[in-house]
Amino acid sequence: MTTSARQRSTVSVSVTGLGMITPAGIGREATWAGVRTARSTAATDPELKGCPVDFSCRIPDMTPEQGRIGGGKAWRMGRFTQLAVLAAREAVADAGLDPASWNGARVAVVIGSGLAGAAHLETQTLRHHQGGPDLVSPTLVPMLIPNMAAGEVSADLGAHGPSLATETACASGATALAIARGLLRSGACDIAVAGGTEAAVTPVIATGFARMGALSGRVAEPGLASRPFAADRDGFVIAEGAAVLVLERTADARARGRRGYARLAGAGLTSDAHHPTAPSPGGEHAEAALRAALAEAGLSPADVDHVNAHGTSTPLNDRTEAELIARVLPHGPSVTAPKGVLGHSLGAAGAVEAALTALTIRDSRIAPIANLGSSEAGSAPGARPGFDIDCVTGSVRAQRVEVAVSHSFGFGGHNVVLVLTAP
Incomplete structure (x- = not known):
């Protein structure tokens, strides 16, 4: 089956299944409920004791190796892979699909991941230094390499089509969704299981981020x-988590009676080509990604009702993103930022936030941003001093969302913007 360029331009892609495992809860509905509370999941982390920053956002009561994976397979998987497998199972079941048939x-x-099996490499390096090569697993x-999440998900589901791993740092999960959408539109597959996963909350990784000044230093709170x-x-705040979305061509989904959560209507990908960790001044290349995503969806900036912001809580990135939103979307769409609750799950974040955006469209509810009080309001409802954007604060806001954008930006200058629309 091949698809011409003209046909591709009219192919609509729908989100028909969601799976999530995050610090707010195990499963999509638990995560969505937790995000809507606007209560941070950050807490002191015993595994980070002695580190400059000793807190994180961990998945509660999550031990995938203890019966969740099954089949005696968990032992060979890194935690990031385990999370991906479990999220993929939930997403496929949610889509009403049966891998057996x-x-x-x-x-x-x-499946995208920023640091993949870094946690396992850290523990095995220590074992090598302490006891020599015989102690290395x-x-x-296989527990280290970043493609293994996609490989194990493929094996678990019996998926024999293209199996790919994306690595664009904190934009990895969003990049995976953009690539999967392209595979569907090209005719390379009929179903795409795509998302991001991360489990790299370790002493060395956390210390590395702290040393570069990226982590919050609020160790007392x-x-x-x-x-x-x-x-x-x-x-x-460093975090772990995974989200997987099932994507199908809208016509195929409807033929089997599935309306879907939303349509993945556009994707824009650009590069700052500026600095390893800092965004390009002015955010012009992130703006290009936003405009490209909207153009691909056949929409204008004025059509956007809602923004799921990258919103990392870092001084420079939040300022650059807020200025971008105010400049390109001056009509003031509502803005949320789930990292206030979930922390930053790095390579998984873009997929988690795309899934939350789909749930926002389904429920016509905007989750408030944690730790952002209405007393900071500026000229627009919920605006921050110097940020003329409509941040949702305090409580959930009821709002019908027809068009939403989800921003993801990563070290290395990666910019990915996804456009999701009502089904």
Whole structure:
């Protein structure tokens, strides 16, 4: 089956299944409920004891190796892979699909991760230094390499189509969704299982981020540390998590009676080509990604009702993003930033936030930003001093959303913007 360029331009892609495992809860509905409370999940982390920043956002009561994976397979998987497998299972079941009966040759898997098996590498390096090569696990390489999440999800689901891993730092999960959408539109597959996963909350990784000044230093009050767009924000909170979305061509989904949560109507990808960790001054290349995504969806900036912001709670990134939103979307769409509750799950964040955006469209509810008080309001409802954007604060806002954009930006200058529309 091939698809011409003209046909591709009219192919609509729908989100028909969601799976999430985050610090707010295990499962999509638990995560969505937790995000709507606007209560941070950050807490002191015993595994980070002695680190400059000793708190994180961890998944509660999550031990995938203890019966959740099954089949005696968990031992060979890094935690980031385990999370991906479990999120993918939930997403596929939510979509009403049965891997036992589908045509696996027409199913693609695309999973992104920023640091992949860094946690396993850290523990195995310590074992090597302390006891020599005989203590190094033979599973080191398969538990380390970033493609293994996609590989194990493919094996678990019997998906024999394209199996890809994306690595664009904190934009990895969003990049995976953009690539998966392209595979569907090109005719390379009929179903795409795509998302992001991360489990790299370790002493060395956390210390590395702290040493570069990226993490919040509020060690005495971790629950107040992640505060996107707040005037006194001072860095992000490191987190773990995974989200997987099932994508199908809208016509195919409807043929089997599925309306879907939303349509993935456009994707824009650009590069700052500026600096390893800092955004390009002025955010012109992130703006280009936003405009490209909207153009691909056949929409204008004035059509946007809602923005799911990257909103890391870092001084420079939040300022650049807020200025971008105010400049390109001056009509003032509502803005939320889930990292206030969930922390920053790095390579998983873009997929988590795309899934939350789909739930926002489904429920006509905007989750408030944690740790951002209405007393900071500026000229627009919920605006921050110097930020003329409509941040949702305090409580959930009822709002019908027809068009939403989800921003993801990553170290290395990666910019990814996804456009989701009502089904």
